[in-house]
Amino acid sequence: MLINIGRLLMLCxxxxxxxxxVHP
Incomplete structure (x- = not known):
């Protein structure tokens, strides 16, 4: 579960x- 949250956080x-x- 923690790994999934970590991946989602990294993607965000x-x-x-x-x-x-791209849009500074």
């Missing part, structure tokens, strides 16, 4: 970083 973080890079 990466998505947020990518959006910031």
């Amino acid at each position: 973080v990466w998505g947020f970083l990518i959006l910031n890079l």
Whole structure:
């Protein structure tokens, strides 16, 4: 369960970083 939460959190973080890079 914790592993799934960690993966979801990482995906959210990466998505947020990518959006910031594309739309600064």
